Amino acid sequence: MPAPHLDFGYPWWLNYGHLAAFAVLAAGLLCAVLFRWAKWLVVVLGVGSAWAAVVFLMIRFGVDINGVASLPTPNFMQAGTGRVLDIGAGTGRSAIMVLRARPQATLVASDLFGSSFEEHFGPGESPQERLRRNLDAAGVSKRATIETADMRRLPFDDATFDAIVSAYAVDHLNREGSKTALREAARVLKPGGDFLLMVVENDFWGKLAFGPALTHGGTRGRPWWAGAAKDAGFTIREEGSLPVTTYLLLRR
Numbered sequence: 001m002p003a004p005h006l007d008f009g010y011p012w013w014l015n016y017g018h019l020a021a022f023a024v025l026a027a028g029l030l031c032a033v034l035f036r037w038a039k040w041l042v043v044v045l046g047v048g049s050a051w052a053a054v055v056f057l058m059i060r061f062g063v064d065i066n067g068v069a070s071l072p073t074p075n076f077m078q079a080g081t082g083r084v085l086d087i088g089a090g091t092g093r094s095a096i097m098v099l100r101a102r103p104q105a106t107l108v109a110s111d112l113f114g115s116s117f118e119e120h121f122g123p124g125e126s127p128q129e130r131l132r133r134n135l136d137a138a139g140v141s142k143r144a145t146i147e148t149a150d151m152r153r154l155p156f157d158d159a160t161f162d163a164i165v166s167a168y169a170v171d172h173l174n175r176e177g178s179k180t181a182l183r184e185a186a187r188v189l190k191p192g193g194d195f196l197l198m199v200v201e202n203d204f205w206g207k208l209a210f211g212p213a214l215t216h217g218g219t220r221g222r223p224w225w226a227g228a229a230k231d232a233g234f235t236i237r238e239e240g241s242l243p244v245t246t247y248l249l250l251r252r
């Protein structure tokens with residue numbers, strides 16, 4: 001049987017859509033120059049080609065949504081050991097990020113595995129099976145378990161986990177839902193535990209790449225997330241950015 005390979009399952013166009021746009025625009029530019037089309041058309045196609053090339057390089061190498069992610073900060077879970085909860089684990093990208101960076105840790109990968117999963121990763125075989133296969137392919141499945149759970153009503157006792165991670169998941173809920181999920185995270189996290197929260201940020205790169213199409217359940221900006229996290233009982237240890245992403249390192 002062939003070895004399983006990592007397949008996070010985000011749509012191809014997220015990584016390569018701008019490359020396709022570049023190919024079309026650059027071909028148009030070549031025609032415009034060769035066949036001496038109007039100057040304004042040469043300028044428009046030139047600017048468009050440059051935009052598509054820059055955005056493609058940023059998305060492909062700066063975000064790489066279908067590639068294995070690195071922790072945005074080395075300060076998350078510095079003790080290196082303990083039980084971690086991934087909230088909205090999807091096909092495992094954030095879980096694998098943590099399990100690879102913290103080889104002594106174990107992790108519960110939780111997700112609702114409902115319509116939102118299907119919207120992101122498409123229909124087909126069992127979501128849990130897809131997640132399991134990626135954990136296997138990454139060589140971390142012995143340290144991971146999978147739980148079906150709504151992040152607004154986590155089926156865990158108070159103070160169960162040493163750390164929590166959540167990437168691009170809590171921001172799918174509306175404001176009230178996000179606040180509820182943050183309160184649930186605070187409840188199940190042990191006092192002194194870290195919570196690495198990553199959400200989509202409509203920053204310069206997000207606007208340049210996707211314009212008004214980037215909604216991700218309504219991007220709210222870092223001040224909103226920082227305020228909601230404090231209201232839920234967290235203190236903020238660190239905040240920072242990656243392209244199209246804000247992260248907050250929170251402590252219970």
Ligand SMILES: C[S@@+](CC[C@H](N)C(=O)[O-])C[C@H]1O[C@@H](n2cnc3c(N)ncnc32)[C@H](O)[C@@H]1O
Nearest residue numbers: 088089090093094111112116117150151167169
């Ligand atoms: C964009 S994916 C992120 C997956 C993964 N964390 C990553 O970094 O690739 C968002 C995930 O949140 C999950 N989700 C949405 N609403 C949820 C809820 N109420 N409770 C638990 N998971 C939810 C979806 O099923 C989906 O798998």
